[in-house]
Amino acid sequence: xxxxxxxxxxxxxxxxxxxxxxxxxxxxxxxxxxxxxxxxxxxxxxxxxxxxxxxxxxxxxxxxxxxxxxxxxxxxxxxxxxxxxxxxxxxxxxxxxxxxxxxxxxxxxxxxxxxxxxxxxxxxxxxxxxxxxxxxxxxxxxxxxxxxxxxxxxxxxxxxxxxxxxxxxxxxxxxxxxxxxxxxxxxxxxxxxxxxxxxxxxxxxxxxxxxxxxxxxxxxxxxxxxxxxxxxxxxxxxxxxxxxxxxxxxxxxxxxxxxxxxxxxxxxxxxxxxxxxxxxxxxxxxxxxxxxxxxxxxxxxxxxxxxxxxxxxxxxxxxxxxxxxxxxxxxxxxxxxxxxxxxxxxxxxx
Amino acid sequence: xxxxxxxxxxxxxxxxxxxxxxxxxxxxxxxxxxxxxxxxxxxxxxxxxxxxxxxxxxxxxxxxxxxxxxxxxxxxxxxxxxxxxxxxxxxxxxxxxxxxxxxxxxxxxxxxxxxxxxxxxxxxxxxxxxxxxxxxxxxxxxxxxxxxxxxxxxxxxxxxxxxxxxxxxxxxxxxxxxxxxxxxxxxxxxxxxxxxxxxxxxxxxxxxxxxxxxxxxxxxxxxxxxxxxxxxxxxxxxxxxxxxxxxxxxxxxxxxxxxxxxxxxxxxxxxxxxxxxxxxxxxxxxxxxxxxxxxxxxxxxxxxxxxxxxxxxxxxxxxxxxxxxxxxxxxxxxxxxxxxxxxxxxxxxx
Numbered sequence: 186x187x188x189x190x191x192x193x194x195x196x197x198x199x200x201x202x203x204x205x206x207x208x209x210x211x212x213x214x215x216x217x218x219x220x221x222x223x224x225x226x227x228x229x230x231x232x233x234x235x236x237x238x239x240x241x242x243x244x245x246x247x248x249x250x251x252x253x254x255x256x257x258x259x260x261x262x263x264x265x266x267x268x269x270x271x272x273x274x275x276x277x278x279x280x281x282x283x284x285x286x287x288x289x290x291x292x293x294x295x296x297x298x299x300x301x302x303x304x305x306x307x308x309x310x311x312x313x314x315x316x317x318x319x320x321x322x323x324x325x326x327x328x329x330x331x332x333x334x335x336x337x338x339x340x341x342x343x344x345x346x347x348x349x350x351x352x353x354x355x356x357x358x359x360x361x362x363x364x365x366x367x368x369x370x371x372x373x374x375x376x377x378x379x380x381x382x383x384x385x386x387x388x389x390x391x392x393x394x395x396x397x398x399x400x401x402x403x404x405x406x407x408x409x410x411x412x413x414x415x416x417x418x419x420x421x422x423x424x425x426x427x428x429x430x431x432x433x434x435x436x437x438x439x440x441x442x443x444x445x446x447x448x449x450x451x452x453x454x455x456x457x458x459x460x461x462x463x464x465x466x467x468x469x470x471x472x473x474x475x476x477x478x479x480x481x482x483x484x485x486x487x488x489x490x491x492x493x494x495x496x497x498x499x500x501x502x503x504x505x506x507x508x509x510x511x512x513x514x515x516x517x518x519x520x521x522x523x524x525x526x527x528x529x530x531x532x533x534x535x
Numbered sequence: 536x537x538x539x540x541x542x543x544x545x546x547x548x549x550x551x552x553x554x555x556x557x558x559x560x561x562x563x564x565x566x567x568x569x570x571x572x573x574x575x576x577x578x579x580x581x582x583x584x585x586x587x588x589x590x591x592x593x594x595x596x597x598x599x600x601x602x603x604x605x606x607x608x609x610x611x612x613x614x615x616x617x618x619x620x621x622x623x624x625x626x627x628x629x630x631x632x633x634x635x636x637x638x639x640x641x642x643x644x645x646x647x648x649x650x651x652x653x654x655x656x657x658x659x660x661x662x663x664x665x666x667x668x669x670x671x672x673x674x675x676x677x678x679x680x681x682x683x684x685x686x687x688x689x690x691x692x693x694x695x696x697x698x699x700x701x702x703x704x705x706x707x708x709x710x711x712x713x714x715x716x717x718x719x720x721x722x723x724x725x726x727x728x729x730x731x732x733x734x735x736x737x738x739x740x741x742x743x744x745x746x747x748x749x750x751x752x753x754x755x756x757x758x759x760x761x762x763x764x765x766x767x768x769x770x771x772x773x774x775x776x777x778x779x780x781x782x783x784x785x786x787x788x789x790x791x792x793x794x795x796x797x798x799x800x801x802x803x804x805x806x807x808x809x810x811x812x813x814x815x816x817x818x819x820x821x822x823x824x825x826x827x828x829x830x831x832x833x834x835x836x837x838x839x840x841x842x843x844x845x846x847x848x849x850x851x852x853x854x855x856x857x858x859x860x861x862x863x864x865x866x867x868x869x870x871x872x873x874x875x876x877x878x879x880x881x882x883x884x885x
Contacts, residue, residue: 188708189734192633192679193764196771211589220584229780230580234570237784238746239561267617270773283542299772329542358538384539396588399779414543421546422649423620429749430579430780434587 210525212516213500215367215477217396219451219519222444224437225397229430236429243420245427251439252404256376261409264416265435267426269366269390269403273332274300276386276405279418280360281306283329290319292508294338294364313337317471317479319344324352331356334364336371339502339514341473346373353382360411362386367475369394369449370456376406383408393476394449395438402427402435452476452517459515459523466531481511485533493533499526560875562866563850565717565827567746569801569869572794574787575747579780586779593770595777601789602754606726611759614766615785617776619716619740619753623682624650626736626755629768630710631656633679640669642858644688644714663690667821667829671698675705684714686721689852689864691823696723703732710761712736717825719744719799720806726756733758743826744799745788752777752785802826802867809865809873816881831861835883843883849876 220226245265253260266272277300281287284307289297291310301308311323317340324331331352336343353361353375361384363375368389375387391402405415419426427435438445456478460470463480470480481487491503491513502514515526570576595615603610616622627650631637634657639647641660651658661673667690674681681702686693703711703725711734713725718739725737736757742748755765769776777785788795810820810828818830831837841853841863852864865876 187733187760189630189710192630192709194629194632194768196767214590216590217588219588221587225587226582226584229582232576232579234576237571237575237749238567238569240564240566240742240748241751267776267778268773270775274773279544280539280542282544296772303772359542360539383537392590398590398775399587401591401775401778410537417546418544422646422653423618423624425620425748425751426617428617428751428778428781430784431778434780 207498209498209500210518210522211500212518212522212526213502214398215393215475215516216398217393217448217452217476218517218522219396219448221396221434222438222441224441225434228433228437232430232433240425241427241429241432243424245432248402248427248432248435248439251436252406255439255442256406258379258406259409262379262406262412264405264407264412264419265427266403266405266419267431268392268401269364269388270296271401271426272388272403272405273362273364274303275415275419276332276360276362276388277301277306278304279415280362280386280411281330283359285327285329287330287332288324288328289332290337292317292337292340294334297332313340317342321348321352325355328356328359330359330361332362332364334366335375336367336473336475338367338475339477339504339509339512340471340479341367341475341477342471343371343474346375346377349375350378353378353385357382357384360384360386362388364388366390366393369445370453370476371474379406379408383410386411391435391438394452395445396448397434397438400431400434402431455520455523456517458520459517459527462523462527463530466527466534477514477516479512479514481513487511487513490530490533494526494529497529499529501526557848559848559850560868560872561850562868562872562876563852564748565743565825565866566748567743567798567802567826568867568872569746569798571746571784572788572791574791575784578783578787582780582783590775591777591779591782593774595782598752598777598782598785598789601786602756605789605792606756608729608756609759612729612756612762614755614757614762614769615777616753616755616769617781618742618751619714619738620646621751621776622738622753622755623712623714624653625765625769626682626710626712626738627651627656628654629765630712630736630761631680633709635677635679637680637682638674638676638678639682640687642667642687642690644684647682663687667692669694671702674702678706678709680709680711681706682712682714684716685725686717686824688717688825689827689854689859689862690821690829691717691825691827692821693721693824696725696727699725700728703728703735707732707734710734710736712738714738716740716743719795720803720826721824729756729758733760736761741785741788744802745795746798747784747788750781750784752781805870805873806867808870809867809877812873812877813880816877816884827864827866829862829864831863837861837863840880840883844876844879847879849879851876
């Protein structure tokens with residue numbers, strides 16, 4: 186080891202996700218099977234090249250304005266970032282500075298632990314119950330902050346808004362972040378509680394329902410005070426994060442409410458159909474309200490099915506980790522993609 | 536104060552830079568007056584919208600490949616990020632974990648202090664001499680790492696490569712980062728020392744010589760070991776940072792060597808002409824090797840000149856801070872823009 190290596194940050198080695206080059210059916214990262222709103226293409230094609238040589242607007246003002254208008258909030262209630270990962274990471278850094286542990290579920294988005302470690306935030310994982318449901322009472326104890334996704338990942342289970350509200354209401358001395366990456370496929374958003382609770386932040390993304398994973402746009406909506414704290418933190422150490430292409434493309438994606446709603450409907454319809462089909466061939470599926478299905482088969486190892494699908498060019502997600510070793514997470518693709526998946530699985534089960 | 540506010544990170548409040556809406560001459564943020572290479576526009580106009588719905592390649596492989604080919608290094612020697620601010624911040628986080636202070640100049644890029652504070656890295660500022668030159672011997676003492684820009688900002692002074700090499704050679708137990716945002720306008724890059732010193736990282740950007748501040752692209756070049764540490768850190772907590780538009784646009788900007796070199800020549804020519812003109816009307820200018828000129832007038836307050844220019848729609852940068860209160864930093868624009876600036880200043884001096 187070189188002497189300078191002793192001061193290098195040690196992290197869990199990471200292997201980038203599979204990026205198959207050949208033509209495959211990609212149901213492994215919860216991307217949307219449909220392209221973004223047509224306005225996005227028009228916006229990118231008519232980008233002013235002279236604008237490119239200039240730094241982007243550090244406030245991403247046009248995008249903030251479009252989001253504020255869409256969600257009927259004020260512009261000072263919106264914070265944008267490079268994907269919801271960037272927004273969530275910034276929230277951890279800004280709001281979770283207590284000595285008490287923050288709380289999040291044991292089965293949940295894996296990056297919460299990573300950011301807590303990165304910023305040296307103590308945390309405690311609250312186990313979901315045997316049906317993979319978040320137990321709201323676990324979050325009533327003293328803590329340094331709360332975060333969970335709704336619907337939760339990778340289960341897809343949605344917590345009714347009155348239960349979400351109970352958690353927010355019982356934690357008014359700390360910040361509660363509801364990570365709503367998949368909310369558009371689910372039910373009521375906690376956004377309607379923003380004016381009622383000063384400790385609430387709702388985070389959403391353009392990567393799922395808005396078909397724009399490739400552009401890296403996420404946002405937080407809250408009250409002006411918390412948004413100001415977020416912006417102060419962000420501006421203080423990286424002023425220019427959203428590039429010009431993301432800003433102009435994002436604005437157009439937000440504007441097209443009709444395209445967005447139709448796309449979401451199509452995915453929900455395919456999800457509900459695919460879930461029934463999976464159950465027909467023996468799978469047990471959680472009640473997913475996201476754009477993926479979390480499914481296990483009582484007679485076949487998830488690992489084996491995962492490998493079989495992969496060998497045939499259908500990629501789904503499998504972790505094999507504690508409590509979920511029998512589950513695969515299957516992104517909802519087009520009807521044709523789901524038919525191919527089900528037909529292949531059914532063939533194995535005959 | 537709400538009770539949750541006690542755990543919110545306190546930072547220096549930040550006011551975003553002036554973004555004048557009316558038509559002005561913008562010489563305040565070191566942007567390039569010329570548009571990016573023509574291929575950039577073509578690449579954005581022909582972007583595959585189906586690619587947009589998918590997560591970008593987390594390795595930004597095409598861009599890494601283009602940079603490796605341009606600089607004649609291997610692909611595992613290149614790290615890319617969302618502007619060089621992102622790359623530098625990631626370097627601080629990854630490499631500066633010693634208990635000993637890192638060293639950088641007192642007059643330099645203001646974000647070094649910010650990242651050191653953010654990551655709780657001890658630091659010590661080494662004063663530049665009375666001619667604003669970095670004193671290389673100051674960096675020969677024991678430290679936790681070294682970073683400085685070459686040319687330095689906001690002075691524009693270039694340190695000859697043999698002096699840079701002395702600092703690298705005398706610090707082989709720690710990481711030395713040379714921040715070369717402006718190197719293309721200057722002289723020899725430390726890139727030629729990459730194979731000779733295992734402790735060296737060179738960071739560059741697309742925002743200046745490549746006219747792409749709006750796309751947020753920066754990169755580090757080093758040996759495969761240090762690049763692996765950087766990638767491990769980055770992937771471990773945010774896998775997808777470079778969006779698809781930045782990747783395709785970046786590739787085209789790198790490919791067009793001729794356009795790049797011609798653009799740099801034009802700016803150097805305008806800089807050297809403008810510097811002589813400023814001297815003709817009484818300014819004393821440092822020997823700038825960047826795309827800006829750091830200038831003071833013995834008889835006029837910099838603040839007054841800054842305000843005068845601003846009132847006439849010409850924006851330059853003025854800090855008024857310790858040691859540089861008499862200086863303005865003037866970005867090199869087009870010849871016409873510089874003529875307008877000089878003519879206005881000359882009018883005041885008659």
